[in-house]
Structures are given as structure tokens and as C-alpha cells.
Amino acid sequence: xxxxxxxxxxxxxxxxxxxxxxxxxxxxxxxxxxxxxxxxxxxxxxxxxxxxxxxxxxxxxxxxxxxxxxxxxxxxxxxxxxxxxxxxxxxxxxxxxxxxxxxxxxxxxxxxxxxxxxxxxxxxxxxxxxxxxxxxxxxxxxxxxxxxxxxxxxxxxxxxxxxxxx
Amino acid sequence: xxxxxxxxxxxxxxxxxxxxxxxxxxxxxxxxxxxxxxxxxxxxxxxxxxxxxxxxxxxxxxxxxxxxxxxxxxxxxxxxxxxxxxxxxxxxxxxxxxxxxxxxxxxxxxxxxxxxxxxxxxxxxxxxxxxxxxxxxxxxxxxxxxxxxxxxxxxxxxxxxxxxxxxxxxxxxxxxxxxxxxxxxxxxxxxxxxxxxxxxxxxxxxxxxxxxxxxxxxxxxxxxxxxxxxxxxxxxxxxxxxxxxxxxxxxxxxxxxxxxxxxxxxxxxxxxxxxxxxxxxxxxxxxxxxxxxxxxxxxxxxxxxxxxxxxxxxxxxxxxxxxxxxxxxxxxxxxxxxxxxxxxxxxxxxxxxxxxxxxxxxxxxxxxxxxxxxx
Numbered sequence: 001x002x003x004x005x006x007x008x009x010x011x012x013x014x015x016x017x018x019x020x021x022x023x024x025x026x027x028x029x030x031x032x033x034x035x036x037x038x039x040x041x042x043x044x045x046x047x048x049x050x051x052x053x054x055x056x057x058x059x060x061x062x063x064x065x066x067x068x069x070x071x072x073x074x075x076x077x078x079x080x081x082x083x084x085x086x087x088x089x090x091x092x093x094x095x096x097x098x099x100x101x102x103x104x105x106x107x108x109x110x111x112x113x114x115x116x117x118x119x120x121x122x123x124x125x126x127x128x129x130x131x132x133x134x135x136x137x138x139x140x141x142x143x144x145x146x147x148x149x150x151x152x153x154x155x156x157x158x159x160x161x162x163x164x165x166x
Numbered sequence: 167x168x169x170x171x172x173x174x175x176x177x178x179x180x181x182x183x184x185x186x187x188x189x190x191x192x193x194x195x196x197x198x199x200x201x202x203x204x205x206x207x208x209x210x211x212x213x214x215x216x217x218x219x220x221x222x223x224x225x226x227x228x229x230x231x232x233x234x235x236x237x238x239x240x241x242x243x244x245x246x247x248x249x250x251x252x253x254x255x256x257x258x259x260x261x262x263x264x265x266x267x268x269x270x271x272x273x274x275x276x277x278x279x280x281x282x283x284x285x286x287x288x289x290x291x292x293x294x295x296x297x298x299x300x301x302x303x304x305x306x307x308x309x310x311x312x313x314x315x316x317x318x319x320x321x322x323x324x325x326x327x328x329x330x331x332x333x334x335x336x337x338x339x340x341x342x343x344x345x346x347x348x349x350x351x352x353x354x355x356x357x358x359x360x361x362x363x364x365x366x367x368x369x370x371x372x373x374x375x376x377x378x379x380x381x382x383x384x385x386x387x388x389x390x391x392x393x394x395x396x397x398x399x400x401x402x403x404x405x406x407x408x409x410x411x412x413x414x415x416x417x418x419x420x421x422x423x424x425x426x427x428x429x430x431x432x433x434x435x436x437x438x439x440x441x442x443x444x445x446x447x448x449x450x451x452x453x454x455x456x457x458x459x460x461x462x463x464x465x466x467x468x469x470x471x472x473x474x475x476x477x478x479x480x481x482x483x484x485x486x487x488x489x490x491x492x493x494x495x496x497x498x499x500x501x502x503x504x505x506x507x508x509x510x511x512x513x514x515x516x517x518x519x520x521x522x523x524x525x526x527x528x529x530x531x532x533x534x535x536x537x538x539x540x541x
Contacts, residue, residue, distance in 0.1 A: 030372035
């Protein structure tokens with residue numbers, strides 16, 4: 001030991017002061033130094049992680065909202081198309097109905113008219129027939145009356161009568 | 167040529183530093199440049215102070231520079247006298263300035279003198295053994311300066327974080343604080359947490375961080391050749407002994423049952439431990455060799471680095487004794503070598519602090535072995 005240089009031989013005074021100084025700096029830094037830095041860094045890490053997960057959630061939510069809005073839009077469009085289709089069908093139906101009805105009505109009217117015309121015709125025919133019969137009777141009367149006078153006049157008369165009748 | 171080389175070197179050094187260590191760290195960059203500048207001073211500064219006639223005793227110069235002392239040599243014959251605190255063998259403490267030793271012809275003050283034959287320590291006249299000596303020596307003052315530097319770096323930094331946290335502001339710091347945070351979290355996450363394990367590291371983190379930054383700051387301060395630095399603290403066995411004892415105590419006090427079982431009754435074939443406890447003996451020796459290796463590694467690395475730097479400086483004066491021409495050419499060579507060595511020492515300063523912290527963490531992690539068996 002005697003020949004060794006002093007840096008190789010532990011010295012009590014140096015050991016003592018080193019111990020005291022090291023304990024002081026250790027206690028000070030362990031209390032006021034490192035924990036604050038480490039805590040701050042760890043909190044920052046947590047904050048960043050949290051922010052990231054929040055952002056991810058928000059993104060997911062946004063994507064959900066977008067999908068939903070798209071779905072709603074699509075549904076609305078489908079409904080619109082459906083309504084338009086239905087409306088068109090209804091319109092077509094109404095028009096068809098109206099047309100059918102009108103046709104029916106028209107046919108009915110026509111039939112009625114035909115019937116009436118038929119009836120009128122019947123009446124008129126009957127009327128004519130009676131009138132013709134009457135006329136015929138009258139003519140026949142007159143003819144018969146004239147015949148009895150002379151033939152010439154008789155013929156002239158009949159012609160005139162017929163002319164009249166026409 | 168010297169100046170150009172130096173500026174080129176500085177620029178490249180700066181680039182490396184800025185690119186690899188931390189971008190946008192302007193204060194730190196200036197400090198680094200200032201440190202590098204200071205490192206190059208001893209070549210010129212010591213030239214005028216050395217005597218020219220006596221032969222140069224390199225070993226003596228080196229040990230003189232690296233040993234603890236009762237005064238802090240500044241330049242020429244200027245010293246800072248430091249307080250001496252000693253106890254008389256008959257009892258009673260004495261506190262006086264080390265300048266008192268120069269006042270009398272034989273260097274004695276109140277019976278105390280510095281014995282140059284016995285490692286320049288204080289002895290009391292008439293006694294062979296050392297008195298109780300709690301003097302504030304050069305190394306003690308250097309430790310205090312280093313501690314002041316550490317507190318000045320970390321306490322304002324931590325206060326800044328606390329203030330920001332109180333405001334709910336989570337933004338990351340910039341500049342110097344960013345560098346401090348980066349280094350702290352690097353050691354905390356990649357060394358302490360990684361080596362001890364997720365479960366137990368929290369308890370040891372403040373101590374190990376203190377150890378790391380103490381060694382790192384002390385190593386760097388030791389590289390500054392003039393006053394607020396330059397004292398060889400981590401290259402002194404007392405200091406590394408204490409740091410190693412710290413690790414030793416943490417490992418063995420907080421080691422769990424599994425750890426002691428692995429030492430006293432390890433999982434090996436019975437013949438290895440039963441009649442002759444071979445493995446337990448090896449393991450018990452291992453308890454002591456681990457911190458011993460820690461102590462020697464840090465000491466030897468710092469001691470070696472300082473020795474090489476001082477030897478290269480001495481080389482200039484030795485060759486000047488041979489001839490002016492040889493001295494001049496050797497100055498250039500030495501100068502370049504010194505720059506290289508100082509850069510290497512910057513690396514070693516970090517590396518040794520890192521290795522000490524990492525191995526301490528590994529040993530502490532090994533003292534909590536339950537999760538290795540839990541699978």
C-alpha cells in the first residue's frame with residue numbers, strides 16, 4: 001500500500017465528502033429533479049396516446065356518420081323513386097279508369113241513343129204507317145169517288161194525289 | 167496550418183455533434199465548442215511553467231496532476247488555497263487555510279505538515295499514522311462544483327416542467343431542456359427500464375440516473391484542463407469505490423429470496439454443491455467481483471485517458487530538450503494526437519457513465535429473478 005500512488009489508495013476524507021456530497025445531490029435530484037422530468041414525459045406520452053385514440057374514435061364516428069348519411073340519402077332517393085313510380089301508376093290507373101268509364105258511359109249513351117232512335121223510328125214508322133194507311137184510305141176514298149165519274153179525270157186525280165203525297 | 171486544422175476539426179466535430187446528438191441544440195453546441203477550445207490549452211499553457219534545467223520526470227508530473235491536493239494549482243505560482251480540516255492526535259479539530267503551510271520554513275503549521283515522501287498527505291509531527299483529515303481538497307471542491315453543475319442543469323429544468331404541467335401544457339421542450347430530456351429519458355427508458363425490468367425499475371431510477379449524470383458530468387469536467395474543471399475525480403479509486411459500494415448495497419439489500427437461493431443453493435447437479443459447496447462459493451465470490459469490476463473499470467478508463475493526455479503533453483517538453491527542431495515537429499504531432507485523444511475521451515466520458523449505469527441496472531435486475539422462473 002505504501003508505494004501505491006494516492007489515487008489508488010482510498011482516502012478517508014475524500015470518501016467522507018464524496019459520500020456526503022453524493023447523498024445530497026441524490027436526495028435533491030431524486031426529490032426535485034428527475035421525477036418531475038420523468039412524470040412530465042410520461043404524462044406527455046399518455047396525453048399523446050389519448051389524443052391519438054380520441055382522434056381515431058372521432059374518425060370512426062365521422063365515418064359512421066358519413067355512412068349513415070349516405071344510407072339515409074340512398075333510402076330517401078329510393079323512397080322518392082318509389083313514390084314517383086306509385087304516383088305514375090296511380091295516374092295511369094286514374095287515366096285508364098277514366099277512359100274505361102268514359103268508354104262505358106259513351107257506349108251506354110250511344111246505346112241509349114240508339115234505343116231511343118230505334119223507339120223514335122218505331123214511333124215514326126208507326127206514325128208513317130198510320131198516316132200512309134190514312135192517306136191510302138183517303139186516297140182510296142177519293143180515287144174510288146173519282147172513279148165513279150170518269151176514267152180520265154180519275155187518273156189525273158190519282159197522279160195529282162200522289163204528287164201531293166210526295 | 168494548426169489553426170486551419172483546428173477549425174476544420176471543430177467544424178466537423180460540430181457537424182457530427184449537431185447531426186447525431188441533437189438537432190437545433192444551440193446552447194449545447196456552443197458549450198461543446200467551448201469545451202473543445204479549452205481542451206487544447208494545456209499544450210501552450212504549460213510550456214512557460216515547466217522548468218528547463220532539471221530532467222523531466224514524466225511519472226511524477228502525471229501523478230502530480232491526477233492526485234488529490236490541498237490547493238488548486240491555477241497557473242505559474244498561483245494557487246487557490248483550500249481549507250484544511252484535521253484533528254490532533256490529542257483531540258481537537260483544526261481548520262485553517264492550506265496557505266499556512268507555506269508560511270514557515272519547514273512547512274509546519276500547528277504541528278501539521280504535508281509529507282512529500284508519503285503521497286503528499288497531511289501528517290502530525292511526532293506521529294507515524296495519519297490524523298483524521300476531512301480537508302476540503304481539490305477533489306472535494308471539484309465534486310462540489312460538479313454537483314452545482316448538475317443541480318443548475320436539472321433543478322431549473324424540473325421547475326420548468328412542473329410549471330408547464332400546472333398549466334396543463336404537454337408540449338415538448340426545445341433547445342437545452344430538450345437535450346436534457348433526451349439524455350435523461352434515454353438512460354431512463356433504454357438503460358434502467360430495459361435492464362431492471364418493467365416491474366421494479368421505478369424504485370431505482372432516481373439513484374441510477376444520479377449515478378449516470380454524476381459520472382458523466384465528472385468525466386466531462388475532468389477533461390477541462392483549467393479551473394472549474396480538470397481535477398481527476400472519477401480516476402480516483404475512492405470515488406469509484408463508493409459508487410461501486412452503492413451498487414453492491416442496492417443489489418444485495420433489495421435482492422429477493424430467489425436471488426439468494428440462486429447464490430446459496432443454485433439449480434445445478436448435487437455434486438456441485440453438496441459435499442463441497444463449489445457453486446455457492448463461486449457465486450459468493452461473484453457478489454463481490456461484480457462491483458469490484460465496476461470500480462476498476464471506471465477508474466482504469468479515466469485514469470488511462472488522463473495518463474495518455476498528460477503523457478502526450480509531456481512529450482512536447484521532452485523532445486524540446488533534445489532539440490528545437492524535433493520539439494517543434496513533435497509539437498504538431500502531439501497537438502494532433504491530443505485533439506484525437508480528447509475527442510476519444512469525450513466519447514469515453516459518456517461511455518463509462520453509460521456502462522457503469524447499465525451494468526448496475528443489470529446487476530439489480532439479476533437480483534429480482536422471479537420473472538425468469540415465472541414462465
